[in-house]
Amino acid sequence: MPINTPILSRQDELTVQGILNGTHVYPHECVNIEQLAAGYEPFLGRDQAKNIKIVRALVASSYAPEVRLGLRMALCQRSRRCQSLFCVVCAYRHLRHFLGDIESLCGENQRSGIIWVTVIAGVTDGGTPPVEELIGCARHRWSAALETASSHDPAFREIRWRGRFEVDLLRGSAQLKKNKRKCLTELGWRDEPRTPWLIPHLHAAVSLGEIAPERLEYCLRREFKASYQVVFKRQHRNKTVETNLRNMAGYALKADLPESSAVHPSVSGTTPTAARRGRYDDAELRFYARMMDDLGGLRGTLDFSRLNDTSA
Ligand SMILES: [Zn+2]
Helix, strand or coil: CCCCCCCCCHHHHHHHHHHHCCCCCCHHHCCCHHHHCCCCHHHHHHHHHHHHHHHHHHHCCCCHHHHHHHHHHHCCECCECCCCCCCHHHHHHHHHHHHHHHHCCCCHHHHHHCEEEEEECCCECCCHHHHHHHHHHHHHHHHHHHHHHHHHCHHHHHCEEEEEEEEEEECCCCCCCHHHHHHHHHCCCCCCCCCCEEEEEEEEEEECCCCCHHHHHHHHHCCCCCCCCEEEECCCCCCCHHHHHHHHHHHHCCCCCCCCCCCCCCCCCCCCCHHHCCCCCHHHHHHHHHHHHHCCCCCHHHEEEECCCCCC
16 A cells, blocks of 8 residues: 655655554564553453554554554554553553552552442534543533532542543444433434544542542532433442452543444445444544544543642
8 A cells, every 4th residue: 555645754664564464563562461461361352453453544544643643553662652542552551550549549448438430521523622622621520519519528628539531432322321322412412323423421430538429429410410421330249349440440441442333334225234333444443543642642631530649
């Protein structure tokens, strides 16, 4: 495939060719990935495949910034980490820090009380800028809700959390559960199979201190009013605290690829097969990878926490 972008050096062009013809060596093939992924082995293969799929889609683009992003991911190395959510090396490194942060939210004997909170920030069909706005607004509203509550009860100031925003890309409604559909509809989503909707939402592990979960839930629901916009989950009783917290970290960083739930009609108009459902196309992948990178990747806008001040 000819690379018609003027930005590539000869070396980069060879790298692009290597990626496209499958001979390129990815960074995760050069590091001790099993060690890095300790505790998350079942997902490693999936995440490596996701990494390669996205890099390939990006370098095959005719749009220079997308090629550059793909190369940054493919050439990720110790001295120059790409910080992409979809880079296996960067994501798993981040995952370990993320889990460490969750564990440091409170003392060891209180960790079983850490809960898992999901808040839908909103919906938009307008691309990255409104997503950034919705995330900024949700961060502000979350903090304001806690601030208001702490003026009545100072114990609210002790609440700590480690969270991340994710952005779902949704096209069509086939995979939506009833509660989610109700929530998104109230937030302005419309069931139009051809429109790609973006749904930024926060996942956070929260340590409540003296505050009962119901009180935090009440205070957040006053701010995020749509049905099921705020969802609280306690830890699974039949799993160890260690496993529960590890799952929280893994879930916050899972970076699901956009999957189109719409059924793509075939050209001849025959009934689409099941195999055609749930597939994303390369243009969607590229858009999604670029948007997540514009939002700061593993850093920046998507990160949202209040941790214990360890400097004290
Ligand atoms: Zn990387």
